[in-house]
Amino acid sequence: xxxxxxxxxxxxxxxxxxxxxxxxxxxxxxxxxxxxxxxxxxxxxxxxxxxxxxxxxxxxxxxxxxxxxxxxxxxxxxxxxxxxxxxxxxxxxxxxxxxxxxxxxxxxxxxxxxxxxxxxxxxxxxxxxxxxxxxxxxxxxxxxxxxxxxxxxxxxxxxxxxxxxxxxxxxxxxxxxxxxxxxxxxxxxxxxxxxxxxxxxxxxxxxxxxxxxxxxxxxxxxxxxxxxxxxxxxxxxxxxxxxxxxxxxxxxxxxxxxxxxxxxxxxxxxxxxxxxxxxxxxxxxxxxxxxxxxxxxxxxxxxxxxxxxxxxxxxxxxxxxxxxxxxxxxxxxxxxxxxxxxxxxxxxxxxxxxxxxxxxxxxxxxxxxxxxxxxxxxxxxxxxxxxxxxxxxxxxxxxxxxxxxxxxxxxxxxxxxxxxxxxxxxxxxxxxxxxxx
Numbered sequence: 001x002x003x004x005x006x007x008x009x010x011x012x013x014x015x016x017x018x019x020x021x022x023x024x025x026x027x028x029x030x031x032x033x034x035x036x037x038x039x040x041x042x043x044x045x046x047x048x049x050x051x052x053x054x055x056x057x058x059x060x061x062x063x064x065x066x067x068x069x070x071x072x073x074x075x076x077x078x079x080x081x082x083x084x085x086x087x088x089x090x091x092x093x094x095x096x097x098x099x100x101x102x103x104x105x106x107x108x109x110x111x112x113x114x115x116x117x118x119x120x121x122x123x124x125x126x127x128x129x130x131x132x133x134x135x136x137x138x139x140x141x142x143x144x145x146x147x148x149x150x151x152x153x154x155x156x157x158x159x160x161x162x163x164x165x166x167x168x169x170x171x172x173x174x175x176x177x178x179x180x181x182x183x184x185x186x187x188x189x190x191x192x193x194x195x196x197x198x199x200x201x202x203x204x205x206x207x208x209x210x211x212x213x214x215x216x217x218x219x220x221x222x223x224x225x226x227x228x229x230x231x232x233x234x235x236x237x238x239x240x241x242x243x244x245x246x247x248x249x250x251x252x253x254x255x256x257x258x259x260x261x262x263x264x265x266x267x268x269x270x271x272x273x274x275x276x277x278x279x280x281x282x283x284x285x286x287x288x289x290x291x292x293x294x295x296x297x298x299x300x301x302x303x304x305x306x307x308x309x310x311x312x313x314x315x316x317x318x319x320x321x322x323x324x325x326x327x328x329x330x331x332x333x334x335x336x337x338x339x340x341x342x343x344x345x346x347x348x349x350x351x352x353x354x355x356x357x358x359x360x361x362x363x364x365x366x367x368x369x370x371x372x373x374x375x376x377x378x379x380x381x382x383x384x385x386x387x388x389x390x391x392x393x394x395x396x397x398x399x400x401x402x403x404x405x406x407x408x409x410x411x412x413x414x415x416x417x418x419x420x421x422x423x424x425x426x427x428x429x430x431x432x433x434x435x436x437x
Contacts, residue, residue: 215252250400274425331404353418357410366400
């Protein structure tokens with residue numbers, strides 16, 4: 001009947017023998033499986049720097065003698081000892097490992113390294129070439145072979161292999177570029193010989209150069225990308241803008257800041273929002289726009305729609321018995337060229353300005369924070385719009401200037417009160433012969 005359980009009784013000796021054989025085979029299989037697995041775990045989890053590594057290696061081999069990983073642990077522990085007399089034996093140990101797993105490229109790489117350590121260079125090269133042939137699409141064998149050739153002084157062969165390693169693997173790409181950068185004395189042409197023309201590599205090169213202060217090369221590689229290729233990783237230009245700004249590489253930083261959207265209207269030798277038509281706000285992430293900090297409630301900066309010299313807005317600076325010795329607020333960073341003459345033009349208006357240390361506009365070298373020039377101090381009291389100018393020449397180390405409001409020193413407790421309005425800042429180049437006010 002369907003659904004009933006049938007019990008089979010074993011009455012003949014042959015049946016008991018077959019059952020016993022099955023159980024024994026199953027037990028042997030389970031023991032071997034567990035033993036192999038335990039040996040593999042010991043081999044993978046044992047730290048080579050532990051004092052009991054040798055004993056663990058022997059235990060792992062006894063549990064799983066046919067697993068190349070357990071033999072690798074023993075050979076690697078012996079290699080850690082740095083015994084010059086043992087290098088030949090260690091190389092032979094890795095030969096035994098390769099025999100256990102002849103189609104695993106990892107063990108051929110280990111054999112190549114062991115042979116090189118034993119100064120068996122021809123055998124080392126053969127092992128590394130075998131590893132590459134077993135895993136032709138992997139970057140790691142090419143990286144190992146390229147480094148082997150480089151250590152042997154075979155530079156062209158080395159960088160041919162290293163170049164192949166950069167194409168699909170961003171980790172090796174960074175290492176290869178760094179290797180070439182140091183090997184060829186920071187020569188970007190030689191670094192780029194190892195790079196293909198793919199967008200991923202160009203983006204990597206931009207980051208690589210920026211990290212090493214080669215800002216012009218970073219921007220050059222970035223601008224070789226199309227707009228669509230740049231948008232694949234939009235965080236890169238933002239990161240490079242901030243990084244180059246912090247390195248004071250302002251001429252390239254402003255371009256990355258513009259392309260990333262941090263300062264979309266900024267450019268070199270230009271006062272961003274000089275006409276004040278864009279609202280002035282605190283706490284923005286601008287690198288090349290107007291910035292200010294609140295000075296303990298004694299000073300405020302804002303846009304003013306009611307008072308303006310042109311357009312629809314001006315910048316309003318309100319002093320409420322401000323006592324600070326230094327002002328330096330509001331401020332804007334402008335990227336400029338070194339060894340260049342400039343003239344800054346701007347308009348200012350005042351109302352009820354009272355102080356013994358009147359405000360003024362100061363130009364500071366943003367690369368070393370040394371003042372370059374200042375306008376004449378502003379008039380006291382109330383006055384209508386006046387055009388002011390500041391002429392200056394940038395020194396050889398200058399890639400950026402700070403345009404900021406400062407004040408004449410008049411003691412440690414010298415208050416300033418009243419209102420200033422600014423409008424229409426313009427930076428002109430090559431006009432050092434024009435006398436400032």
